[in-house]
Amino acid sequence: MNWQGVFPALTTKFTADEELDLVAFSANLAAQLDAGVDGIILGGSLGEASTLSNDEKDTLVKTAVDYVDGQVPVVLNIAEGATREAVRIAERAAGMGVSGLMLLPPMRYKADERETCTYFKAIAAATDLPIMIYNNPVDYKIEVTLDMFEELVELPTIQAVKESTRDISNVTRLRNRFGDRIKILCGVDTLAMEELVMGADGWVAGLVCAFPRETVAIYRLVKAGRYDEARAIYRWFLPLLELDIHPKLVQYIKLAETAAGLGTEYVRAPRLPLVGSERERILNVINTGLANRPKLPALEELVHVD
Template sequence: MKLEGILPALITPFDNQGNIDFVALEKVVEKQLADGVHGFAVMGTSGEYYAMNHDERAQVLTFVKKVVGGRVPLMAGTNASSTREVIELTNKAKELGYDNVLLSAPFYALPSNEEMIAHFNAVLDACDVNIVLYNYPIRAGVDVGMEVMEAFQDNARVLGIKESSGDLLRAMDITSTFGSKIQLSCGSDDQALDFFIWGATSWVCGPANFLAPQIVRFYNAFQAGNLQEAQRIIKALFPVMQCLEESKFIQKLKYGCELAGVPGGACRAPLLPLTEQEKVDMKAAFAIAEAV
């Protein structure tokens, strides 16, 4: 798999009783496909995988696979807090037809570099899949850093890394050190233009759940060499990016879907709904992005 283009980090809509809303999920997926996205990352942070049991995660993976029907590539988030559980989830994803998985460091355990390398090797040994590493230290508690990437740079089944540390220097270091051996995917939404300039080939993007038309146009402009247009579009998205990062990221993704005309659904506890003021602020930021 080549990590290429705009790959939404797909949300999971829930109804008011807390059940997965598959009707809403299909509408979200179809809207983004119609808007030209290039693939999906399913059951990542934006999908609230941590609030779901294994059976529910498998249901979502199965459903998205069926709805997409091979139109774009997919990768499954199979993260968990232990190596044994990650292997179980990853083998299940493979059984459901996912050849590529997105994996951060196991959360809460705070593994060392040596332990992370052993963890990813154990998954590779036990599961017939390709891995995209995921560096998100603010949630995982540790950094999937250069030493870990160095250990896997010559392993053809470790495709790349979604870099979400917020450190642009890391993106520069990855491309200059590893070149095409470790494909770079942007995971820091407000740095997307900089990431592409420094060699990223894809953007695993939460805001694409509701801003896919604008984000795809940004990507197409960049690919065509029109940096001025790419900059114009991404600048108009900054108010939304800022609003998302201030608080309640996932709730705002789902409200953004509502503003874009598709049902985003509710979140599961402990996440609380947006206040009326938060909705007002998000709606104002969305209006700026929508007009670009």
């Protein structure tokens, strides 16, 4: 597993009747692969995982694994309230063709450090799949500290972190403490270029669902040391990237996908589609971005090179 590059956190496409829309899902997946992403992540918060049944999650995994056909790794997110359910999912994941796992801390209970580490270790012990820890204390109220990582990296399958603390200097703290033992992927769209410049290995992205080529271009330009070109695209992108750091990020990003021709606005209740002045305000941000899309360098000129 190569925890490097752009990993879209894919949205889950629904019909107007709130059923899975696998045609729209596959079309977006095709756009991501065409843009040159390095992996995909299923079942995250952006994927409305909390509203999906286990059978629906299995269907999404099978659809993605079959469509990708080994071109890039498929990573499954695990976000559960009960350790035994998280373990059950981990035990089945490899047999479904998943290449890696992303783990959130326990849901709906603010576990302490010992409980959180025990939870992660129990899941890791149930599978040989490589694991990325999702560290997002802002939204999930549990921080995975450096001392906790010191304990967790004793397990060889725990290999990466989705860094979402909103503290850019945490990239340097992790690198100073662990060197390259832990791969670091930025999990906050509005801090992505900053963290990549500071040495992050990748980007778990949200607005990539609507703008895959721009996202991949920024990543590859930074890694090629072409900072001025990356900065120009990033400055254009920032008003759109800010849609990722709002409680309605799902609705906002799905509206962006729709405007870009890569999805639909349909969400699953309790979420509701945007209406009225809020929809117009967000659509104005999106349409302004679409009207001023920057010219990108040829992606073949920016192959992913370490």
